[in-house]
Amino acid sequence: MPEDFTIRAAVQSDGSFLGDMVVEAANWRGRSPRARHEILTSVEHRRYIAGWMRPADAGFVAVDSDDRPIGAAWYRMLPPSDPGLGFVETAVPELIIGVQPIWRAHGAGRALLRRLLSRAREQGHRRLSLSVERDNFARTLYRSEGFVVTHALPDRDTMVHRLS
Numbered sequence: 001m002p003e004d005f006t007i008r009a010a011v012q013s014d015g016s017f018l019g020d021m022v023v024e025a026a027n028w029r030g031r032s033p034r035a036r037h038e039i040l041t042s043v044e045h046r047r048y049i050a051g052w053m054r055p056a057d058a059g060f061v062a063v064d065s066d067d068r069p070i071g072a073a074w075y076r077m078l079p080p081s082d083p084g085l086g087f088v089e090t091a092v093p094e095l096i097i098g099v100q101p102i103w104r105a106h107g108a109g110r111a112l113l114r115r116l117l118s119r120a121r122e123q124g125h126r127r128l129s130l131s132v133e134r135d136n137f138a139r140t141l142y143r144s145e146g147f148v149v150t151h152a153l154p155d156r157d158t159m160v161h162r163l164s
């Protein structure tokens with residue numbers, strides 16, 4: 001049973017764990033999970049972690065009482081030439097979040113999201129965006145933290161949080 005977690009700023013050496021969280025996000029349904037290597041080399045997902053950590057990247061990692069990472073949320077600025085699924089506009093960072101399965105529904109996701117929103121404000125960003133599949137309950141979490149749907153595709157939504 002998970003115990004307490006704490007949250008710290010993400011650093012360059014967290015790259016591998018953040019890759020794990022990209023895999024969790026890609027495999028959120030839990031059914032027929034795709035292999036880590038396949039996900040992290042795919043055009044769709046590699047942009048969220050390749051070259052971590054760049055100057056404009058920011059993130060937080062939740063760690064257990066033994067300092068083992070259990071979840072992470074981060075954002076990065078993706079160019080219009082290589083947009084993410086939730087790309088809105090140049091200079092609007094895109095958010096990625098994942099929590100290890102055993103730790104889900106213990107508050108880590110919401111805590112990570114709040115820390116990241118607060119960092120984005122401190123850094124002067126006016127908006128953060130993300131992309132979420134319509135049937136992922138994470139959508140409800142995002143909505144409850146102030147994200148609104150700005151663009152709808154048949155199976156997924158782009159959501160944006162206005163920070164100012």
Ligand SMILES: CC(C)(COP(=O)(O)OP(=O)(O)OC[C@H]1O[C@@H](n2cnc3c(N)ncnc32)[C@H](O)[C@@H]1OP(=O)(O)O)[C@@H](O)C(=O)NCCC(=O)NCCS
Pocket residue numbers: 024025026028097098099100103104105106107108109110111131132133136137138141
């Ligand atoms: C989405 C995710 C990051 C949320 O992190 P988490 O630590 O589980 O979230 P929290 O514990 O902070 O819960 C946030 C809210 O979601 C609700 N929730 C948690 N698990 C849930 C579930 N399985 N079904 C429905 N609601 C759920 C909680 O009740 C909570 O709401 P509350 O505060 O009103 O009780 C995590 O579940 C995850 O990694 N999922 C797989 C990867 C993923 O889908 N990433 C997002 C891709 S867009």
